[in-house]
Amino acid sequence: MLLVDETRETRTRRRDDVTDLELVGGVERRDLFLVEHDPAWAVAYATHESRVRDAVGGGVVDVQHIGSTSVPGLAAKPIIDVQLTVPDITAEEDYLEPLLAAGYVLRVREPGHRMIRTTERDVHVHILEPDDPAADDHLLLRDHLRVDEADRRLYEATKRDLVARDWADMNAYADAKTAVIEEIKARARDQRRRARSRRT
Template identity: 70%
Template sequence: MTHGAGRRRPDVETVELVGGVERRAILLVDHDPAWAAGYAAHASRIRRALAGTALRVEHIGSTAVPGLAAKPIVDVLVTVEDITAEEDHVEPLVRAGYELRVREPGHRLVRTPERDVNVHVLEDDDPSADDYLLLRDRLRADAADRQLYEDTKRALAQRDWADVNAYSDAKGDVIEAIKDRARRAGSDA
């Protein structure tokens, strides 16, 4: 399937933050090995809820990288065939106890009521899905990039942010540089 082909309906065209902008402190903590077990429990819960609709379920983000400080929020990537078919993925996840937080073009995000797990839903052929995995794998494998990323996050966490999205956006240049190095390293292999 090419990105967006075969959708049941047109995708949303705007960003909807269910519940509006949230101001939250950015708290980084040292890596906790329990994050992997938390991911595994949620991956199982997600697979049961989606009953074959999920094409991939992956632990992404900083909590997926041993040795990397992170916000204590486990990020999960779920890929599906059709992002617009929310009845196939968002509705079952809501029934499984997650809450819809973001609806935007090509991306849905549900999270736990405790706000300690974010589930990112993308179409399987969305390049963003592969980018999440590229970044995760590079940070797992490269100590220098892992340290650069942690130093960047710690410096940014000291600033006052209107919301978590602004903090995430501020990391963009460093993330792109790390992904570029990962792509170059992959093409050299």
């Protein structure tokens, strides 16, 4: 789960953010499996990007396709992950209420993060503020995996190993990937630093 970055607490917000995790519907046990990359995922993402933008209107800062379905050549769970950034996570009336009215349902409310999904549970929309480090991390990981074949293979092998195990819920599976994700992100940050230093 996401953690609050205390350096961002000076932001002007309409109200205090939530302080606890609310997992709407409680822990869920779902069948976990990977399928080969499907170009239709990009089409599905584009449909939901339009749906999100139409619902939230001017309250959108950015919408991005994240997660494994956004990486060509990477096997993934067939769940589209969308990242929506909004100016104020506490102003749920500006984004959450319109998205629920558009047919999404709330799954997670926690400090700095909301997650909604389709009733079919095949699309997850993660809502963050634009300067949340997690928002940058999602794009860093995606962009790195799109170009680094060795790390893409490592990540897929890790996922294939983990998905073969028995998990109480998807969050436990996601948490088990943390170590390899952090390892890959460290390499991606190092490559980004080197690329920036070459440009200066």
